[in-house]
Amino acid sequence: MMEQPLRKSFFNDPMFPFEMVYRDRKSPQHELPEHLHDRYELVYIYEGRGTFLLNHNFYDMSEGDLFVIPGNTIHRAFPDTEVPVLSTALFFSPSLVRIPSLGDTHFILSSFEWARKRRKYKVNIPEALRGTFMSIIEQIKMELEDRKSGYKHAICLQLQFLLLQLNRLMSQVQSETEDPVHSVPQWMQSLLLFIDLHHTENDLCLTTLSKRASVSTSHLSRAFKQYTGISVIDYVNAKRIANTKEMLLTSDSSLEIIAQKCGFESLSHFHRLFKLLTGVTPGAYRRGNQLFKG
Amino acid sequence: MMEQPLRKSFFNDPMFPFEMVYRDRKSPQHELPEHLHDRYELVYIYEGRGTFLLNHNFYDMSEGDLFVIPGNTIHRAFPDTEVPVLSTALFFSPSLVRIPSLGDTHFILSSFEWARKRRKYKVNIPEALRGTFMSIIEQIKMELEDRKSGYKHAICLQLQFLLLQLNRLMSQVQSETEDPVHSVPQWMQSLLLFIDLHHTENDLCLTTLSKRASVSTSHLSRAFKQYTGISVIDYVNAKRIANTKEMLLTSDSSLEIIAQKCGFESLSHFHRLFKLLTGVTPGAYRRGNQLFKG
Incomplete structure (x- = not known):
């Protein structure tokens, strides 16, 4: 939690x-x-x-x-x-x-x-x-x-x-290339990229990710926290909430559809987490930012 | 003209x-x-x-x-x-x-x-x-x-x-004082100030002004043109039109009332002069600038 x-x-x-x-x-x-x-x-x-x-x-x-x-x-x-x-x-x-x-x-x-x-x-x-x-x-x-x-x-x-x-x-x-950082293990960088691309899928649990990275769940937990400062689950959830914020402003989809499309198991889980991370409810966020539009 | x-x-x-x-x-x-x-x-x-x-x-x-x-x-x-x-x-x-x-x-x-x-x-x-x-x-x-x-x-x-x-x-x-310019005759400076304060009155003709300034009408005409670059009547009319522009935007008065308050003899004279000096009719000016408000 x-x-x-x-x-x-x-x-x-x-x-x-x-x-x-x-x-x-x-x-x-x-x-x-x-x-x-x-x-x-x-x-x-x-x-x-x-x-x-x-x-x-x-x-x-x-x-x-x-x-x-x-x-x-x-x-x-x-x-x-x-x-x-x-x-x-x-x-x-x-x-x-x-x-x-x-x-x-x-x-x-x-x-x-x-x-x-x-x-x-x-x-x-x-x-x-x-x-x-x-x-x-x-x-x-x-x-x-x-x-x-x-x-x-x-x-x-x-x-x-x-x-x-x-x-x-x-x-x-714009055309310049970026040097990757070598001090972070390759599997960790790949995993972050994987989460970035797949966080909308709702089976992105610790077990799935550790299999994907070919490391144990405990090693993944420890290493993830060490390199990013937060837990895997918090990271995935934050990605999802960031995604819903964008959808709330750029689409007319219902909260239920958005929750589903962004990988949340239930509307209530989405609602609770959104409130926790942003300080407002999804509905209030959508209304508040539409007011400032144009 | x-x-x-x-x-x-x-x-x-x-x-x-x-x-x-x-x-x-x-x-x-x-x-x-x-x-x-x-x-x-x-x-x-x-x-x-x-x-x-x-x-x-x-x-x-x-x-x-x-x-x-x-x-x-x-x-x-x-x-x-x-x-x-x-x-x-x-x-x-x-x-x-x-x-x-x-x-x-x-x-x-x-x-x-x-x-x-x-x-x-x-x-x-x-x-x-x-x-x-x-x-x-x-x-x-x-x-x-x-x-x-x-x-x-x-x-x-x-x-x-x-x-x-x-x-x-x-x-x-803001508190500093302004040095007056000495190369312009005092009566001319007084006259410009008088026009500034009285251009809304409709009897501001050459005769009235020359009496006010205690000079002949022909001397007034010549000197006015020399110091300001334009004729007295053009100057007075420009003052009046500038005034009507402000009133058109800041009041809800009718064109007739505005023409009268600003010293024009008739609505048609005001209308013609306004179009000439601004390129648009008084009504179009009011509508156009209200559109851009807020």
Whole structure:
């Protein structure tokens, strides 16, 4: 059974859903499925080392890396114990950067779309551009501290600048290949990919997965927790709930159909788990987000 | 009788109502009442000298001056013949910088509101800030030239940055006093102010005004044209039409009432003049702008 979700104090101001964790050395960045949120996240790495789990991929973290993390993406950073990463994280709701159409084909959140579609969440900022990114972060920090008239607007502008730079950069590096991380066993990486592709099937239990990975259930449990920070079942459930959130907003299917399509045994199980991980019921989530549409 | 309005090629793209006249030395900036438009304008002076007529005030132009000109404001720049001003003008529709509320008390167009209310349209940018303003202009120019993905969005962001800086600056200098320009005769300045206050009265003819100014009608005609670039009657009519535009959007009064309140002898005269100066009928103007509201 999943533990009670840890509520974080993000986004208390519905008019200004933004938060920054500035130049943080100690705490590992993580968004484990205790709480699946719709906010988007950017993590910039100044220095240090570590590993970042994002969906089924592990990424090395090093200087100049920027992680682009759409809402409802399971992720966790594991800082190196000797040289832990120094990073700044920005959290925001997509509503914050929505602007009227300019007749442009450009979409300000395209980096996040691209990350989600290609399942590539890391971009290494070229050295010549790192100054720009760091300076935007400094400007945001200054605005947050000074709170001069219009500081919220100023932060929105800086954030949009950062996203625009990022979009232009990512459209250049789209063809680059990603180096896989070697410190994670191959069977574990394959298993995460397998879960990513098959979490909508309702027989995805520990036994099935351990057979698939050709390891014992106890070894799977232990190793999974070691590499991802959470249990197999919590991970699978979080994947499923993330999936239902998307379906709730993009389809008109009934809750029962959605629960079934996303691999839940019963509507009541889906309902309970959704409430636990998101803080609201599936129906309320659908209604609330439709209100903000358009 | 007023001449046929000269149509300018601004704002052909309704999704991106923006234009820049970059580092222009020769042509005097002017928006004479041939065409009363709703677009807002910023004029930054790099160097040179001249005089700027804005509503009933004449302003000296010199290095570092920024003119803040709301829509429908009669204005004209008279560059010095020996050392003409070098300036950049930005034109935009207020719709371009409208953003969702952030629960902020800050209003991005407050400089224009302030200029309109206090009838002070000039601010001298402190030397320490001029670099910021000029660099924003350079960024806009670069975006316009390169036309990279998202350049329209980038220009909107730069424009908003400029406005934000300007708002913060103007809130500091609000108490500063303005030096009157001595090269324009006192009676002319008084007359412009008188027209500004009394243009809604329908007996504001050349005879009334020349009596008011204690000069002959022929001297008034000549001098008025010399200092403002247009005839007295055109000036009064432009003032009246600017006034009706505001009333059309802010009141529910009938066209007849508005024509009467703004000093027109008849509805048909108002209708004809409105069409001539704005390109649309009063009714179409009201409907068109209400469509874009909210």
